[in-house]
Amino acid sequence: MENLLRYAEKLFDxxxxxxxxxxxxxxxxxxxxxSMASTRSGAVTVIRGIKDKRLGLAIVDSDEPxxxxxxxEQAAKMARLNGRDxxxxxxxxxxxxREKPKPNYELKEASPDIxxxxxxxxxxxxxxxxxxxxxxxxxxxxxxxxxxxxxSHGIDVFQEGGASYMxxxxxxxxxxxxxxxxFDFDARRDLNLDVEGIVERxxxxxxxxxxxxxxxNEEVPVILGxxxxxxxxxxxxxxxxxxxxxxxxxxxxxxxxxxxxxxxVLTVYDDPFHPLxxxxxxxxxxxxxxxxxxxxxxxxxxxxxxxxxWGKVYGTESTGNGKRDMRSGGINIGFHNVVIENxxxxxxxxxxxxxxxxxxxxxxxxxxxxxDNGNFAVTANPAFLIEDGEVVGSSVFLIAGNVYELLKQAxxxxxxxxxxxxxTSMTVPYVKFEDVKIAGK
Amino acid sequence: xxxxxxxxxxxDENLKAEYIELRYEDLRKTTLGLKDGVFTSFTGKxxxxxxxxxxxxxxxxxxxxxxxxxxxxxxxxxxxxxxAAAETxxxxxxxxxxxxxxxxxxxxxxxxxxxxxIEEKVNHLRELEKLLKEDEAVKSVQIRxxxxxxxxxxLTNEGARIEWDYNYLYQGTYVTGKANGxxxxxxxxxxxxxxxxxxxxxxxxxxxxxxxxxxKMQGQLRGVAPKRGxxxxxxxxxxxxxxxxxxxGHLAEADLTINSxxxxxxGKQIAPEYVTMSERYVDGGFGNDxxxxxxxxxxxxxxxxxxxxxxxxxxxxxxxxxxxxxxxxARAESYLYxxxxxxxxxxxxxxxxxxxxxxEDIKFGYxxxxxxxxxxxxxxxxxxxxxxxxxxxxxEIAEPIRDTSITGVAIEALKKISAVGKDFGLEVGxxxxxxxxxxxxxxxxxxxxxxxLIG
Numbered sequence: 001m002e003n004l005l006r007y008a009e010k011l012f013d014x015x016x017x018x019x020x021x022x023x024x025x026x027x028x029x030x031x032x033x034x035s036m037a038s039t040r041s042g043a044v045t046v047i048r049g050i051k052d053k054r055l056g057l058a059i060v061d062s063d064e065p066x067x068x069x070x071x072x073e074q075a076a077k078m079a080r081l082n083g084r085d086x087x088x089x090x091x092x093x094x095x096x097x098r099e100k101p102k103p104n105y106e107l108k109e110a111s112p113d114i115x116x117x118x119x120x121x122x123x124x125x126x127x128x129x130x131x132x133x134x135x136x137x138x139x140x141x142x143x144x145x146x147x148x149x150x151x152s153h154g155i156d157v158f159q160e161g162g163a164s165y166m167x168x169x170x171x172x173x174x175x176x177x178x179x180x181x182x183f184d185f186d187a188r189r190d191l192n193l194d195v196e197g198i199v200e201r202x203x204x205x206x207x208x209x210x211x212x213x214x215x216x217n218e219e220v221p222v223i224l225g226x227x228x229x230x231x232x233x234x235x236x237x238x239x240x241x242x243x244x245x246x247x248x249x250x251x252x253x254x255x256x257x258x259x260x261x262x263x264x265v266l267t268v269y270d271d272p273f274h275p276l277x278x279x280x281x282x283x284x285x286x287x288x289x290x291x292x293x294x295x296x297x298x299x300x301x302x303x304x305x306x307x308x309x310w311g312k313v314y315g316t317e318s319t320g321n322g323k324r325d326m327r328s329g330g331i332n333i334g335f336h337n338v339v340i341e342n343x344x345x346x347x348x349x350x351x352x353x354x355x356x357x358x359x360x361x362x363x364x365x366x367x368x369x370x371x372d373n374g375n376f377a378v379t380a381n382p383a384f385l386i387e388d389g390e391v392v393g394s395s396v397f398l399i400a401g402n403v404y405e406l407l408k409q410a411x412x413x414x415x416x417x418x419x420x421x422x423x424t425s426m427t428v429p430y431v432k433f434e435d436v437k438i439a440g441k
Numbered sequence: 442x443x444x445x446x447x448x449x450x451x452x453d454e455n456l457k458a459e460y461i462e463l464r465y466e467d468l469r470k471t472t473l474g475l476k477d478g479v480f481t482s483f484t485g486k487x488x489x490x491x492x493x494x495x496x497x498x499x500x501x502x503x504x505x506x507x508x509x510x511x512x513x514x515x516x517x518x519x520x521x522x523x524x525a526a527a528e529t530x531x532x533x534x535x536x537x538x539x540x541x542x543x544x545x546x547x548x549x550x551x552x553x554x555x556x557x558x559i560e561e562k563v564n565h566l567r568e569l570e571k572l573l574k575e576d577e578a579v580k581s582v583q584i585r586x587x588x589x590x591x592x593x594x595x596l597t598n599e600g601a602r603i604e605w606d607y608n609y610l611y612q613g614t615y616v617t618g619k620a621n622g623x624x625x626x627x628x629x630x631x632x633x634x635x636x637x638x639x640x641x642x643x644x645x646x647x648x649x650x651x652x653x654x655x656x657k658m659q660g661q662l663r664g665v666a667p668k669r670g671x672x673x674x675x676x677x678x679x680x681x682x683x684x685x686x687x688x689x690g691h692l693a694e695a696d697l698t699i700n701s702x703x704x705x706x707x708g709k710q711i712a713p714e715y716v717t718m719s720e721r722y723v724d725g726g727f728g729n730d731x732x733x734x735x736x737x738x739x740x741x742x743x744x745x746x747x748x749x750x751x752x753x754x755x756x757x758x759x760x761x762x763x764x765x766x767x768x769x770x771a772r773a774e775s776y777l778y779x780x781x782x783x784x785x786x787x788x789x790x791x792x793x794x795x796x797x798x799x800x801e802d803i804k805f806g807y808x809x810x811x812x813x814x815x816x817x818x819x820x821x822x823x824x825x826x827x828x829x830x831x832x833x834x835x836x837e838i839a840e841p842i843r844d845t846s847i848t849g850v851a852i853e854a855l856k857k858i859s860a861v862g863k864d865f866g867l868e869v870g871x872x873x874x875x876x877x878x879x880x881x882x883x884x885x886x887x888x889x890x891x892x893x894l895i896g
C-alpha cells in the first residue's frame with residue numbers, strides 16, 4: 001500500500017486508495033429444496049484523487065499492485081479531463097477512532113455446508129408446521145470483508161468483519177386462497193442464525209393470511225412492523241437528514257433543528273455500534289471516525305449528517321457518514337445503522353390493546369415516496385386485521401399521506417427490535433400509530 | 442482465452458459433472474455523476490473476472506472470482522459446492538437439450554461509447570443540466586451516466602463458444618423543483634445496447650429529455666391531489682409498460698410462475714381478445730440480445746395472445762421441468778452472478794384506437810403518463826407511484842395531479858381493459874431480482890374501466 005500511495009501522490013495533490021477484499025458463501029432455496037451453493041471472492045480497489053481541484057476516480061476488480069497502478073493512472077487521466085470543482089476543500093485528516101470490535105473469524109472460514117444444513121432444517125420445520133405452505137424461496141449466506149483505506153493526509157485504517165443472514169419466503173395455498181409471499185429473516189455477526197424463530201414467525205403470518213378480510217375506508221390504529229417501517233423511512237424520511245440536501249435546499253427539515261417533528265415516543269439515531277448492528281465500523285467510507293448521531297430525540301429534530309465534502313462546503317465537520325458508492329467509487333452521505341429506540345412492552349401487548357386496527361408487515365411501493373416533501377402512497381401487503389386484541393385475518397389496503405404527519409401519530413414503540421440489513425441498514429421495533437387513514441379495497 | 446479453454450478441458454476430463462459453464466468478462470466502464478454543476482463521480486472502471494457454474498449430481502454449484510490464476514481449482518470448488526447442495530436434493534435438476542452454438546456477436550452500435558471523447562460526454566451532460574436549470578423552479582439536477590464495453594465469452598463443456606462485443610450506455614436524470622413552497626421531483630431514463638452515442642445525439646437529444654423532465658416537474662408543482670377511488674383510467678405507454686413488467690411479467694418468469702396464479706391459467710382466457718402482451722425484440726429495447734447467458738438463442742414469445750395466457754419465460758432448467766423449449770431468458774448481471782430467469786422487453790401490443798377515442802366519453806377519470814417506482818406481489822397486486830398524471834374531464838385532458846399512486850390486482854385489471862390504443866412507446870430501466878438487469882417495457886395507451894384504484 002505504502003508504495004502505491006507514494007506513486008499516486010506523484011500524480012495528484014491528494015489521493016485516497018481503498019481496497020476491499022471479500023468472500024461470500026451462500027446457498028439458495030427454490031421450491032422446498034436447495035437449488036444452488038455459491039462462493040464469490042475477489043478484491044476491488046478504488047482510487048479517488050484530486051489534482052488542481054479536479055476529481056478523478058477509478059475502480060479495478062483487483063488488488064494486485066500492477067492492476068492498482070493501472071487504476072491510479074486511469075484516475076489521473078479522469079482528473080485531467082474533469083472540470084475544476086471550486087467547492088473542493090480537501091480529503092479528510094485522521095481522527096480519533098473507537099476501539100475496533102473483535103472480529104468473529106468463524107465467519108471468515110464458514111463453509112457452505114453449514115448454510116445448507118440450516119436451510120434444510122428450516123424447510124423441514126416449515127413444512128411440518130404448515131403442510132399447506134411451500135418454501136418458495138430463501139437463502140442463507142455468510143460474508144466477510146476486509147477494508148483498508150489510506151490517504152495522503154495520513155489516514156490508514158484497516159477493518160475486517162463479517163455477518164451471516166438467512167431468509168425464507170413462504171407461500172400458503174388453502175382452498176382458493178394463495179397467500180402473498182410471506183418473508184421472515186435473521187441477520188447477525190455470528191453463525192447462530194435463529195432458524196426456528198424465522199420459521200415460527202413466517203408460519204404464524206401465513207396462518208393469518210389464510211383468512212382474507214376485506215378492508216374499508218376508516219381511521220384506525222395501525223402497528224407497523226420493522227420491514228414496513230424500514231421500507232417507508234428509507235425512502236420518505238432518511239434522505240431528508242442529508243447535509244447535502246440542506247445545502248441544496250431540497251430537504252423539508254431545513255431550519256427545523258430543535259423543533260418537534262415527531263411524537264415524543266420516537267428517538268432515532270445512527271449508530272454503527274448498536275449491539276444488533278451487523279457492520280460495526282470505526283471509520284466511514286473515507287476513513288473519518290464514526291459516531292452515534294442523534295437524528296430525532298423524543299420527537300425533537302437534532303441535526304443533519306455529513307460526509308467530508310458537504311461538511312466542509314457548509315462549514316461544519318463530517319459526522320462520519322460518508323459511504324462509498326461502489327458503482328461510481330465516490331462518496332455519498334449515508335447511514336451505517338439507523339436505530340429506532342425500543343420501548344417497554346411487547347408486540348403482543350400492543351396488539352392486545354387494539355379493538356379494531358391493523359398490523360402491517362410490509363409496504364409495497366415505498367420506493368415511490370417523495371423524500372423532498374415526505375409524501376408517500378403505499379399498499380400495505382401483507383397486512384393483518386386486528387379485532388378485540390387478536391389478529392383475525394389478512395387484508396390489503398392503501399395508505400397515502402405524509403411521513404411527518406405520520407411520525408406525530410406514533411403512540412407506542414414495542415420492545416422487540418429487528419435488524420433490517422436491506423436498503424439503509426436499520427434496527428427497528430414495531431411502532432403503533434393512532435388514527436391512521438386507510439383506503440380499503 | 443487459452444487458459445479458460447484449458448481449464449474447461451481439464452475439468453471436463455477430471456470432474457464427474459453433468460455440465461460446466463465458464464463466463465468470462467473483460468469490460469471497461471465509464472461512470473459520470475453530475476450533481477448541480479459538480480462531477481461527484483468521474484470514474485473509469487476495469488471489470489474483469491469469470492463466473493463458473495457446475496451442475497453435478499443434479500444440483501448447482503457456482504463460483505465467481507476476479508483472480509484468473511488457477512482456474513482449475515476454482516472449477517473444482519464450484520463442483521464441490523454442487524455436490525454439497527446435491528446431498529439433500531430429491532428432485533435432480535436437469536437441463537433441456539440445446540444445440541451448442543459457436544458464434545461471434547457483433548455490436549450494432551454506430552458510434553460505440555468508448556470511441557467518444559470524454560470531453561464530449563462531459564459537455565453533453567453539462568448542456569442537459571443547463572437546459573434544465575433555465576427553468577427557475579429547478580432547484581437540483583442530478584445526472585448519472587454510464588457506459589461500458591468490451592468482451593464477454595461463454596464456454597461450456599457441451600461445446601458452446603459465444604463471444605460478444607458487448608456495449609451499453611445509460612443516462613438517468615433526476616430533477617427537484619420548488620415553487621410556492623411546494624417541492625416536486627421528476628426522473629427520466631434513456632439507454633441502449635444497440636444504439637451507441639447516436640442515442641444521445643439523434644434519438645434522445647438533450648432538448649427532448651429536458652422538455653420531458655420539466656413537463657413532469659411542472660405538472661407536479663401545479664398538480665392537485667386526485668380524488669381517491671376507482672375511476673376510468675387511461676394509462677400511457679410508460680405506465681402500461683410498468684404494469685406489464687411488474688404485475689404480469691414477473692408472474693411469467695418460470696421460476697416465479699410456479700407460485701403465482703399464472704400456474705393454473707396457462708391456456709386460459711385472462712383478458713379480452715384484443716389484448717396481447719409479448720416478450721420480444723423491440724427496436725431500441727434495453728433487453729435485446731442474440732443469445733442468453735446459457736448460450737440459448739433469444740426468441741420472441743407471446744405471454745398473452747389475444748387474451749389467452751400462452752407462453753412463459755424459461756431457462757434450460759425450467760424448460761426441462763415444464764417440458765418446453767428454452768427461449769433465451771437466462772441472464773446474469775455480471776460475472777459475479779449466476780444467470781437466472783429475467784425479462785428483456787415486456788410490452789403490450791398496439792390495438793386500433795386513437796388517443797381521442799380512448800378519452801372522448803370519459804366524464805371524469807384520470808390519465809396517468811409516467812411513474813416513479815413500481816412494485817408487485819406474486820398475486821399480481823401492484824402499486825405504482827405516479828409522477829405525471831392529469832384529470833380527464835368531459836372527454837378532455839384537464840389539470841395535472843401530484844404525488845399519487847395507482848394500485849390494483851393486475852389479473853383483475855386485465856379484464857377491465859376496454860380499449861387498446863394504436864400507438865406505441867417504450868421506456869428503458871433496470872429490474873432488480875437480486876441482480877440488476879437492463880430491461881424495457883412499454884406498449885400503447887390503454888383504457889381501464891375499473892380494476893385500478895387511484896389516490
